[in-house]
Every structure is written in structure tokens, then in C-alpha cells.
Amino acid sequence: xxxxxxxxxxRLVVHFPPSQVIITVSPSQPKVGQQTDLTCMxxxxxxxxxIIWVRNGRRTTGIDLGTVEAENxxxxxxxx
Numbered sequence: 001x002x003x004x005x006x007x008x009x010x011r012l013v014v015h016f017p018p019s020q021v022i023i024t025v026s027p028s029q030p031k032v033g034q035q036t037d038l039t040c041m042x043x044x045x046x047x048x049x050x051i052i053w054v055r056n057g058r059r060t061t062g063i064d065l066g067t068v069e070a071e072n073x074x075x076x077x078x079x080x
Contacts, residue, residue, distance in 0.1 A: 016074065018042035018049050037080055039065075044074030051079035 020043040030036040040062075042049035048067045053060045065078040 013046075014073075015046055016044075016072070018045040018074075018077075021049075039078065039080045041078045042076060044070035044072055044076060046072075046074040048075040049077040051077055053079070 022041050024039045026037045040051050042051065051062060053062045062079040065080055067075040067077045070076040
């Protein structure tokens with residue numbers, strides 16, 4: 001036995017998916033033939049979420065608006 005308490009620490013990296021994904025449409029009620037912007041934002045996740053757009057069954061390119069620090073050590077991701 002020892003009279004001095006023993007201590008140790010371990011750093012854990014916890015991976016978790018976003019709990020929410022929000023897609024917004026601008027303008028909110030587009031008309032036929034009108035250009036429309038879709039923006040997808042994921043809530044906090046670790047690692048940062050990868051947002052992929054699919055149109056008519058084919059992957060299409062979005063505009064990466066980046067990631068920002070979020071709750072629980074995760075990141076919010078936005079793509080348009």
C-alpha cells in the first residue's frame with residue numbers, strides 16, 4: 001500500500017454522427033424553371049459530416065461552406 005494516492009488519466013476521442021440535418025430552400029417556394037439554392041447543415045458530429053448531393057441518381061457537386069466548432073467537441077458542416 002502507499003500513503004500517496006495514485007492517479008492516471010486517459011483521453012478518449014468519441015465519434016458520433018450528427019443528430020440533425022436541416023435542408024433549406026431559397027426561395028422557399030420556387031416556381032418552375034426558377035433557380036433554387038439548397039443548403040444543408042448538419043448538427044454537431046465527430047468527425048465532421050461529409051455532405052453529398054445526389055440528383056437524378058447521380059452525385060453532383062455542392063459548394064462547401066465549411067465547418068465550425070460545435071457542442072461536445074464536434075463540428076457543424078454546411079454545404080450549398
